[in-house]
Amino acid sequence: xxxxxxxxxxxxxxxxxxxxxxxxxxxxxxxxxxxxxxxxxxxxxxxxxxxxxxxxxxxxxxxxxxxxxxxxxxxxxxxxxxxxxxxxxxxxxxxxxxxxxxxxxxxxxxxxxxxxxxxxxxxxxxxxxxxxxxxxxxxxxxxxxxxxxxxxxxxxxxxxxxxxxxxxxxxxxxxxxxxxxxxxxxxxxxxxxxxxxxxxxxxxxxxxxxxxxxxxxxxxxxxxxxxxxxxxxxxxxxxxxxxxxxxxxxxxxxxxxxxxxxxxxxxxxxxxxxxxxxxxxxxxxxxxxxxxxxxxxxxxxxxxxxxxxxxxxxxxxxxxxxxxxxxxxxxxxxxxxxxxxxxxxxxxxxxxxxxxxxxxxxxxxxxxxxxxxxxxxxxxxxxxxxxxxxxxxxxxxxxxxxxxxxxxxxxxxxxxxxxxxxxxxxxxxxxxxxxxxxxxxxxxxxxxxxxxxxxxxxxxxxxxxxxxxxxxxxxxxxxxxxxxxxxxxxxxxxxxxxxxxxxxxxxxxxxxxxxxxxxxxxxxxxxxxxxxxxxxxxxxxxxxxxxxxxxxxxxxxxxxxxxxxxxxxxxxxxxxxxxxxxxxxxxxxxxxxxxxxxxxxxxxxxxxxxxxxxxxxxxxxxxxxxxxxxxxxxxxxxxxxxxxxx
Amino acid sequence: xxxxxxxxxxxxxxxxxxxxxxxxxxxxxxxxxxxxxxxxxxxxxxxxxxxxxxxxxxxxxxxxxxxxxxxxxxxxxxxxxxxxxxxxxxxxxxxxxxxxxxxxxxxxxxxxxxxxxxxxxxxxxxxxxxxxxxxxxxxxxxxxxxxxxxxxxxxxxxxxxxxxxxxxxxxxxxxxxxxxxxxxxxxxxxxxxxxxxxxxxxxxxxxxxxxxxxxxxxxxxxxxxxxxxxxxxxxxxxxxxxxxxxxxxxxxxxxxxxxxxxxxxxxxxxxxxxxxxxxxxxxxxxxxxxxxxxxxxxxxxxxxxxxxxxxxxxxxxxxxxxxxxxxxxxxxxxxxxxxxxxxxxxxxxxx
Numbered sequence: 001x002x003x004x005x006x007x008x009x010x011x012x013x014x015x016x017x018x019x020x021x022x023x024x025x026x027x028x029x030x031x032x033x034x035x036x037x038x039x040x041x042x043x044x045x046x047x048x049x050x051x052x053x054x055x056x057x058x059x060x061x062x063x064x065x066x067x068x069x070x071x072x073x074x075x076x077x078x079x080x081x082x083x084x085x086x087x088x089x090x091x092x093x094x095x096x097x098x099x100x101x102x103x104x105x106x107x108x109x110x111x112x113x114x115x116x117x118x119x120x121x122x123x124x125x126x127x128x129x130x131x132x133x134x135x136x137x138x139x140x141x142x143x144x145x146x147x148x149x150x151x152x153x154x155x156x157x158x159x160x161x162x163x164x165x166x167x168x169x170x171x172x173x174x175x176x177x178x179x180x181x182x183x184x185x186x187x188x189x190x191x192x193x194x195x196x197x198x199x200x201x202x203x204x205x206x207x208x209x210x211x212x213x214x215x216x217x218x219x220x221x222x223x224x225x226x227x228x229x230x231x232x233x234x235x236x237x238x239x240x241x242x243x244x245x246x247x248x249x250x251x252x253x254x255x256x257x258x259x260x261x262x263x264x265x266x267x268x269x270x271x272x273x274x275x276x277x278x279x280x281x282x283x284x285x286x287x288x289x290x291x292x293x294x295x296x297x298x299x300x301x302x303x304x305x306x307x308x309x310x311x312x313x314x315x316x317x318x319x320x321x322x323x324x325x326x327x328x329x330x331x332x333x334x335x336x337x338x339x340x341x342x343x344x345x346x347x348x349x350x351x352x353x354x355x356x357x358x359x360x361x362x363x364x365x366x367x368x369x370x371x372x373x374x375x376x377x378x379x380x381x382x383x384x385x386x387x388x389x390x391x392x393x394x395x396x397x398x399x400x401x402x403x404x405x406x407x408x409x410x411x412x413x414x415x416x417x418x419x420x421x422x423x424x425x426x427x428x429x430x431x432x433x434x435x436x437x438x439x440x441x442x443x444x445x446x447x448x449x450x451x452x453x454x455x456x457x458x459x460x461x462x463x464x465x466x467x468x469x470x471x472x473x474x475x476x477x478x479x480x481x482x483x484x485x486x487x488x489x490x491x492x493x494x495x496x497x498x499x500x501x502x503x504x505x506x507x508x509x510x511x512x513x514x515x516x517x518x519x520x521x522x523x524x525x526x527x528x529x530x531x532x533x534x535x536x537x538x539x540x541x542x543x544x545x546x547x548x549x550x551x552x553x554x555x556x557x558x559x560x561x562x563x564x565x566x567x568x569x570x571x572x573x574x575x576x577x578x579x580x581x582x583x584x585x586x587x588x589x590x591x592x593x594x595x596x597x598x599x600x601x602x603x604x605x606x607x608x609x610x611x612x613x614x615x616x617x618x619x620x621x622x623x624x625x626x627x628x629x630x631x632x633x634x635x636x637x638x639x640x641x642x643x644x645x646x
Numbered sequence: 647x648x649x650x651x652x653x654x655x656x657x658x659x660x661x662x663x664x665x666x667x668x669x670x671x672x673x674x675x676x677x678x679x680x681x682x683x684x685x686x687x688x689x690x691x692x693x694x695x696x697x698x699x700x701x702x703x704x705x706x707x708x709x710x711x712x713x714x715x716x717x718x719x720x721x722x723x724x725x726x727x728x729x730x731x732x733x734x735x736x737x738x739x740x741x742x743x744x745x746x747x748x749x750x751x752x753x754x755x756x757x758x759x760x761x762x763x764x765x766x767x768x769x770x771x772x773x774x775x776x777x778x779x780x781x782x783x784x785x786x787x788x789x790x791x792x793x794x795x796x797x798x799x800x801x802x803x804x805x806x807x808x809x810x811x812x813x814x815x816x817x818x819x820x821x822x823x824x825x826x827x828x829x830x831x832x833x834x835x836x837x838x839x840x841x842x843x844x845x846x847x848x849x850x851x852x853x854x855x856x857x858x859x860x861x862x863x864x865x866x867x868x869x870x871x872x873x874x875x876x877x878x879x880x881x882x883x884x885x886x887x888x889x890x891x892x893x894x895x896x897x898x899x900x901x902x903x904x905x906x907x908x909x910x911x912x913x914x915x916x917x918x919x920x921x922x923x924x925x926x927x928x929x930x931x932x933x934x935x936x937x938x939x940x941x942x943x944x945x946x947x948x949x950x951x952x953x954x955x956x957x958x959x960x961x962x963x964x965x966x967x968x969x970x971x972x973x974x975x976x977x978x979x980x981x982x983x984x985x986x987x988x989x990x991x992x993x994x995x996x997x
Contacts (some may be wrong), residue, residue: 017804078716126791193808215666236910293954294953294956295956313758314755314773314955314958317757318757318758318958319955319957323972377754378749378751378754378755378756378775379755379756379774381755409717409719424707424709424718425705426705426707427707428707428719428720448936450940451756451774453940454747454774454940454941455756455774457941458749459745461719461720462717462719462720463719464718464719468850468939469936469939469940469941470939471939471940498919540990545923
């Protein structure tokens with residue numbers, strides 16, 4: 001009896017304790033102003049409060065206003081565009097778990113504003129939230145004056161405090177985003193607030209593109225994240241963060257699992273600004289969830305969806321051929337646009353830490369036994385080009401003379417036999433003296449490229465090499481390579497519009513092993529593979545490490561170009577990557593009521609919608625649909641824009 | 647086993663023409679697909695090269711150098727045949743001279759091409775220019791073998807456990823019944839998907855198929871036990887079993903000689919429908935992408951391709967769908983006939 005009372009008492013005490021602490025937590029998360037301020041105070045080197053008078057006087061301020069306009073002056077505002085989402089977004093947050101999906105461009109990447117943006121034709125910066133900026137290479141500092149008119153979509157002004165808070169936000173563990181924690185913690189060293197609209201940010205190295213590190217920052221609305229705390233992920237899961245861009249999402253436009261609609265802000269603060277006035281023309285963009293691509297195409301053909309990407313050969317040539325009645329009648333326009341930008345690295349990533357694959361001759365043999373040219377010529381119908389190196393499309397930084405190893409059975413055979421594989425088994429696969437078969441798993445998370453891999457498999461058989469194809473779903477495929485459990489993996493890294501390629505992430509030995517080499521530079525026999533890094537080839541070379549380290553701290557463009565070329569050569573020699581294909585254009589089918597500027601789009605655009613320069617003529621939509629019904633044709637339009645073809 | 651009563655049932659099955667002919671066709675089909683390499687293959691049946699005869703269909707591959715060509719990989723027999731024209735050498739190709747895996751694009755572009763007699767692609771090609779007939783043929787073979795193996799395993803386990811439950815009864819029955827109730831509540835399709843998605847690709851294709859079979863059997867044998875259990879309970883109480891027991895027959899003898907033959911007629915009627923469900927299950931799994939690993943030919947994979955290319959390549963979906971319909975109709979007809987001819991009501995006055 002005594003015991004029971006005791007247990008009861010303990011239990012109720014514990015319950016009281018619980019409610020106490022959760023109440024405290026709730027109160028604290030109501031307003032984090034004091035927490036933020038004390039964080040600033042604890043890190044005085046990073047967060048500096050100064051006064052307007054302290055702003056250096058001899059700075060050269062840039063405004064970027066001499067650059068040409070973006071978009072077309074013919075553009076009219078209005079209308080609704082119907083587009084497709086392949087899956088309903090898992091969250092409206094722009095950072096944290098599940099946020100980096102195919103929906104994010106609509107609320108962040110393509111829509112919200114940075115301090116300044118790279119001009120899509122000229123590559124230099126035009127103003128976004130900044131009114132002007134100044135670069136001081138000696139102190140590695142960028143000074144920024146904000147546009148005093150800049151407003152969040154809820155009406156609050158954008159101020160220097162939102163940029164101070166941005167660092168607090170991205171450095172905090174609440175957001176559950178280690179990459180951001182690391183980037184905002186190591187790539188910046190100081191932010192100094194001069195007044196409400198003036199501040200400076202300092203970076204650790206004066207890289208040739210150090211201005212982009214700062215100018216491409218997006219502020220975080222401090223007033224919206226007052227309740228930022230441990231429960232960030234749940235609390236902000238379906239809250240639309242105020243935006244500086246033209247489009248917002250209203251609560252009633254979120255139809256979970258079915259559609260989500262963007263609405264243009266009537267009084268968007270930047271609507272008359274030089275580089276923004278001809279863009280974001282649609283009143284509404286309704287994104288419907290349609291999972292199956294063939295179904296999307298059918299919806300497009302019915303006019304339920306306004307535009308459809310025709311980059312895949314089967315859609316461009318077979319499903320919407322030039323003699324299709326809708327194309328013939330001029331109702332649907334077909335457009336090819338050649339662009340210039342770094343290319344995603346589609347290719348075979350060979351894990352050089354695996355048995356057999358750690359032999360260079362086998363890797364070279366695999367390079368020669370992989371018939372990408374056949375895939376390009378016969379499957380992609382010659383539209384794509386062979387990728388030359390893993391860093392194509394960076395102008396001078398890309399190696400101009402290096403070419404990938406060609407499909408050559410004899411050469412493959414020579415290298416395989418050097419590695420001990422010279423006899424063929426009963427089914428034609430090479431075996432070595434120990435009876436090991438030359439057989440590797442070729443995995444991928446890209447369901448849509450399954451056919452490509454089966455073609456490669458059949459061709460590799462000729463060289464006596466067996467690929468066992470493993471189809472995984474996207475997440476499982478990525479997990480596999482992040483845990484370095486793959487033999488050979490087919491994947492691509494998406495790349496941003498940047499000045500020069502990155503090497504550290506993919507080729508530095510610290511991303512391959514925990515301690516790749518011993519003090520004296522010999523291979524550490526007890527090294528263990530490092531998981532969760534992007535060195536998918538497990539490449540570890542002291543020479544490469546040295547070059548990468550130089551490259552990372554180099555402040556001379558000339559030297560960096562030289563280093564980039566040497567690293568590309570070294571990587572080619574190591575042969576752990578089979579370059580696949582690059583697509584130097586994009587193709588699109590759109591109904592004739594969707595209008596584009598004269599030259600169609602801008603040089604560095606990655607897809608037709610990226611800069612939101614298109615507009616929709618709703619009257620023409622009615623007219624076109626009526627005429628299509630009654631069979632009145634328009635002029636056919638199959639256009640190729642190759643002004644930026646290389 | 648062939649008691650006069652069974653013979654009578656079989657005769658009745660033969661009289662039901664629809665089922666009987668379906669059975670003959672399906673049996674013929676099974677024999678045909680078993681020796682499929684002689685009909686559908688990229689390897690020649692006979693090659694006569696410089697006075698020597700080769701039979702490449704079964705056995706080791708022949709590198710091109712065996713026939714005076716300058717490469718070490720498997721010889722392309724179709725090209726070889728063309729190069730033989732006008733010489734003493736000759737070869738004989740199977741009626742469908744393509745393997746289900748090779749990409750053969752007469753136009754040089756990998757895309758679906760409609761049926762063509764001239765190219766010997768009798769049902770056309772799929773999205774990567776593989777012969778559809780060849781893929782259907784081997785896909786059907788795998789589906790048929792798979793479902794037969796599935797049926798044998800499911801019945802083996804189901805009969806053994808169900809019979810034991812019915813015959814021994816008591817605690818054994820009680821425990822097993824509860825176990826089966828729990829087990830059969832695990833959703834079968836999800837389990838297959840989950841288990842199959844964690845199997846590494848390092849296993850060869852046959853091993854993966856065996857694993858898929860095992861998983862499917864593991865989650866399918868339970869339903870069979872119910873029928874067996876009740877039937878055995880019923881038979882056990884009959885007088886002839888009691889007399890057998892009095893004579894001193896062992897349990898094994900009673901089960902094998904007396905009970906099994908008498909309950910089998912009920913079970914036989916389920917067999918065709920089990921096969922139907924096995925074919926459907928493996929096709930559905932392939933369609934969803936959780937079945938046989940690529941590039942294994944399969945009906946489900948063809949169906950998937952077909953639905954994605956309904957407008958531009960209707961021959962893909964027609965072939966796959968047609969084959970599936972024919973296959974399932976045949977098996978269902980057999981099933982109906984078996985059920986009717988084995989119907990015990992035929993022998994009673996109650997109707």
